[in-house]
Amino acid sequence: MPTKAMFLMIRQLLQRPFTNPFPVKYAPKNVTKTIEKVKLGQMSINNPIPVPDGFRGKLKYDPERCIGCRLCITVCPANAMEWIPEVRKIRHYVTRCMFCGLCVDVCPGKKLPGETAPVKALSMSKEFLLADYDKYSDNLIVEPTSKEQSLNNQEPSSDQK
Amino acid sequence: MANDKVSKISKRYEIPIGPIHPALKEPIRVEAEVKGEKVVKVDVKRGFAHRGIEYMGMKRNAIQTLYLSERICGICSISHPYAFVLASEKALGIEPPPRAQYIRTIIAELERIHSHILWLGVVAHEIGFDPILFWTWKLREKVLDVLEAITGNRINYAMYMIGGVRRDIKESHILALRDMIDYYRKAADQMKDIFLSDPIYKARTKDVAKLSQDLALKLNIVGPTARAAGLRVDIRQDIPYDAYADIDVRAVVPQDIMGEVNGDAYDATLVRIYEIEQSLDIIEYCINNMPEGKLLAIPNYVALLTTIRKTQGEGIGAHEAPRGEVIHYVKYDGTRDGPVVWKVIAPSYNNINCWGPLLLGAEVADIPVVIAFIDPCLCCNDRIAFVKDENGRVLDYFEIHNMSVNKTMKIKRMLGV
Amino acid sequence: MGTPWGEVSVTLKFDVPKSDLVVPTITDLMMGAETNEREIREMLGVEFEGLKNKRHLFLPDDWPEGKYPWRKDEHGVEDMIKYTHKSVTEIRAKRGENNG
Amino acid sequence: MTLATIFYAIGFPLLGIILGLLYKGIDRKISARMTSRIGPPIRQPFWDVGKLLIKETVVPENAVAWIFNVMPIVALASSMTLLLYIPFGIIKAPLEGYGDLVVILYLLTLQALAMAIGGFSAGSPFASVGAQREMILMMSYEMPLAIVITGFALIYKSFSLSTIALTPVWTLVGPVGWIGLLLLLAALLIVTPAELAKLPFDIAEAETEIAEGLLSEYSGRNLALFYLSDAVRSFAMVALEVALFFPFTFSQGFGLQFSEPVSYIIEGLWFLAKVLILYILAVTLVRTSFARFRIEQASRLFWTYVNIMALLGLILVALEVM
Structure with missing residues (x-):
């Protein structure tokens, strides 16, 4: 039928x-x-x-522009940011991130000499292929400085929000 | 043990449905005792996905809690924030700007479209109609694309904020929305054709999961399930909020469409397909009459958090989610920037009540249909899991992880791999 | 019912002394209230007079008697929620990886 | 022992397995394309069987182990034997003369019965419910199937399949018989998905209701054997239908003549093409466009509508012949 x-x-x-x-x-x-x-x-x-314009992918972090205001840590719902007191910067864990983009909204940014408006330290990239076997692998952790510098300069700290 | 089983087999079987079962997408347990093909005793056990999420919210500030509420469930990822935002605004006395209200309504209706189409696919799958599952989910891509273009992600939109919305709807989005509306008007007609006229679909859903109006009232059934039983309940009509107050939304009930009410799974299909059309009308109205203006009442998040810290108040927010009414209760006490009490009642919390009475006397083949027809969302319904060792000591995450790694190693040694 | 603003929602609040937590049930009027009453019973320890089904709703069946998760005067939020997040430096040190 | 015997003993089952799995692959591919998917590659069923064969075979604690392990072999053996009774193009069936349509009817039942007994012996509630359903379904569709075969016996005055395959049945009867035959064909086509446990009649294996039912406890080698027997039986059942209703040869149809070896090859390919077309129409298309019936709905369908249809067909055929 x-x-x-x-x-x-x-x-x-x-x-x-x-x-x-x-x-x-x-x-x-x-x-x-x-x-x-x-x-x-x-x-x-x-x-x-292709992904649309407003797509929220892996977080990009520009430590040069970071003023260490800790606002992103205040608003982050998933506690994906870790405060590193030694360098007064943040470390971002992509595996904990829930891609809401609140930190980008709230980031005040920094005005480098010669610029008219401040540019945000945080922005959302369009990168979404983030699968990995190890949740602590290098490409899933956004470090404020190069790996050698940041890890040599400090003791392992458990200080976190 | 074995003999006991055999004697049982001759008369009654116990069919365990869940916590893991192909008919369930999330963990819940239905214990059914079956005689032949008839269910003679039934017991529903919930709580497999209870995560204590409300407690987590009480430790965070209001903005964090709002985004936590979005993670209660992925399919209703707008419904929970919506109810939370409404409750918080009532508690804090913030009025969102008109444009934000319209945008909220559009997003909520877009979510309803994708959720209803998803349900149509799921119910088709439960009766073994997988090709229709693939087809409906193919249709669903369009609304997800539009949502992705507007909000940035296919799911978990991160759109709402206490006192407004975070992103604007641009001209290009409106074009995409109009295109989508045309697409779904045609698709809804096709869906009516295929679902409502298919002989086997009719045979499998007519008179299955038959809920009378009286029983639906007694069991607090909400949403499309209650409307399928002929009750005219709809939060958008009963307690209008945001743009719904400008639009005369009326509950879609089968007696208006077919002239009679059965309250079965077939009527639930009918109600959901017609609600897709209703949502399209609402979206069309909203984009035609969208007011201009700003998007947030308090644009600065830090200022918002300070306001919350200074305000005392409590509020109940109710939103008509695709599955029924979702209610959030929030209380701020003026000492911290987050809620001190937060309680979520999701539609499935009430709708699961009807499984017991409906399954009793049903056939084994009807169990998936009864389970699916309320569109259960167990992650919404259950929101502390403790694992103990043999001495009753509570184990934490790292210990459990190590135990499973050790077990894998043991099995590997046993097998000689 | 069936008209805008046609539904009235009613909120009832009870103050019950902690020494005598008993409230009469409304399940005889509204069967669906059973879920709510069972939840309040297991979470807060309020007894409902006339409630037939007293099995746990969300909590596991072997949940200890006399422990109620929602009683905030007995234990605060800090007791109930633990963060399991650890810093990557800690994890790498534990794994014995060469840091840098 | 001749060379032909060795070929029939080893080559034919092997050919049957390869053809069965190939047709299953084509079936899956076309079904996927009908639902706008890419679908698995056509060689996927071969990989599936290979993978299942190297997996561990688990026997549940409550199962009656020997019955549980023997039934897959019985199922595959009966499907294989079934294949040996079906004339392949103009090549005669290997077991020609050792049995007829009645044996085929029994072999078809045996495979379903083996699955049902396997299900009962598994000792799991899902498998038991599945086995019960399978038995009910079997009782329902056997009757129309038997009527169809009686119809053929009436026309040919013989149960031998080779006799039937030699002369197309449509040439033996007049217009009244034609209507009768069409009714019988329709009845047989409705029985096919039930016989092969495909949608809309895969009630015994309903995945969302009873978690694959009969097969829920089977794993590894046993499951591979059931998988193979299913593939072979699907091919054999459709091939049987082709032999019964569409035995037209290529040379007859197009009026061409070939020399001996060429004609064997061409007729073989022609037969495979006919089977493929009928397979897609009767199995793939049907299983893609219908939902699953409830067991009581299915048995009502067979006992009333299909039975009446088949009986009417039989009466019409009988009127013509007598």
Whole structure:
């Protein structure tokens, strides 16, 4: 017995699939090899769908502009910011971040010499491919200074909000 | 033990549904005793996802709590902030600017569209109609794209703020919204065609989960489930707020559409499909009559927090979420910048009441339909989990993690891997 | 019902002495209130006279008697919520990784 | 022992498995495209079986272990034997002369029965409910199936499938018989998804209700055997339908003549194409566009509508022949 659903299915058979085959159409046999190949440029992957303008991705932090006002720590719902008293800057944990963008709204920023308006220290990038096996890996922690400097200059501190 | 089981098998089975079961998307346990295909005894156990989230809110300031409330549930990620914002505004005596009120309404209605389409897909999946699940979720992409363009993310929009909204709706967004409205007007017609005329869908949902008006009133059923039973309840109509006060929103009930009320899963489908159309009308009205003006009553968050610290007051905020009414109670005592008391009542809290009476006497095949037809959201409903070792000592997260790592190692050694 | 502003919501407040926490049930009038009464009973320890089903609603079945999570005079928020966030320097030191 | 015997003993089951899995892959692909998905690659069922075979086989504590382990083998064996009775194009069925349509009817039942017994022996409530449902469903669809086969026996005065496959049934009856045959075909097409436990009649394996029911306790090798038997049976059932209703050969249809070896190959491919088309229409399209029935609705459907349809067809055919 033909139903409306059946006609719908036949119509869909004639259309192209709706799925965006990102990053590859079928799961590869060996994932690590595929990633290596992509890195070497021997293989190309399908692009993801572009994200809109207001997209909130991984947080970008410019320590130069940070005045150490701790407002972002006050508003952050997930306690993703850690205060480092030695350098009076923050450390951001991407794994704890809930991508609400409140810290960006509240950040006062700093006016460098020669500028008319202050520029915020924090901004939302469009980066969203953040999966990792280790939640403390380097690319999931935004450090205020380069890793060598910040970690050599200070003792391990447990001071946090 | 084995003999006991055999003697039981000959007469009655116990079918455990949950905490993990393919028909459930979230943990809850329904223990059903079955005789043949009929359910003869039923017990619902909740609390598997109780996270003590209200306590977490009482430790944070109001802005943090607002975004915490967004994380109560991903699907209702506007409903909880909306109710919290309404409650806080009542408690603090802040009036949001008109433009912000309209934007809030638009976002809330967009969420209703995506939630209802999601439900249509889920209920189709529960009766084994996966192709329709894929189809409805394909339709749902459009509204998610629009939401992403306006708010920045597909889910967890981070849009609301006490005293207004954080982002404006621009001209390009309005174009996208108008395009979306046209798309869903056509899609709603198609959905009516496919769901309401399909013979097997009719056979599986007619007279299943049949809720009488009287029982719905007694069990405090809310939202589309109550409307499917013929009750004219809708917070947008009963206690209008924001832009809903300018629009004459009326509850969608099956007696207005079909002329009769059954209160079954079929009527629930009917109500939800027509509510999608109603939401489209509301969005259209809002974008045609959007007032100009600012977005936030107190634009500075620090100033807002200071105001909260100085204010005493309590408020109840009610919002008609896609699943029913969500109610937040907030109390500020003027000593800290966050709520001292915060209580959330989600629609599923009341709607799960109807599982017991409805499952009794139902067939095993109807269990998923009964469970799905109220659109349960257990993370909204349950909001402390303690794990104890054999001596009754409470274990923390790191110990549990280490225990599971050790167990994996043990199994690996046993298998010789 | 069915008209704007057609619904009136009623809030009832009771002051009950802590020594005698008993309130009559309303489940005989409204079956659905059972959920709320069971929640208040397990969380605050208020007894409802005439409530039939007294099983725990959200708390586990083996929750200790006489402990009520919502009683703020007995234990504060700090008791109930613990932060498990640790600093990355601490984690790396624990793992024995070379810092830098 | 001749070379042909060895071929039939080893080559034919192997061919059956490969064809069954291939058709399953095509079925999954087309079903995915109907729902706007890309779907798995066509070789996916082979990988699935391979993966299942290397997984650990768990026998539940409450299960009657030997029955639990034997039933998958019985199921696969019965499906394989079924395949040996079906003429492949113009090649005769390997077991030609050792049995007829009645044996096929029994073999079809045996596979479903093996699954039901396996389900009962698993000792899990989900599997038991699934097995009960399977039994009820079996009782419902056996009757129309038997009527269809009786109809053929009336026309050919024989139960032998090779005789039936030699002359197309449509040429033997007049217009009244045609209507009767169409009714029988419709009844058989409705029985097909039930026989193969596909939607809308996969009630015994309802995933959202009883968590895969019959198969909920099966894992590893046992599950792989059930998976294979399902694939083989799907192919065999559709091939049976083709042999019964559409035995037109390529050379007859297009009026062409080929030499001996070429004609075997062409007729073989023609047969596979016919099976594929019927597979897509009767299995893929149906399972994609219907929801699952409740068990009592399904059995009502079979006992009343399908039975009446099949009986009417039988009467019409009988009127024509007698």
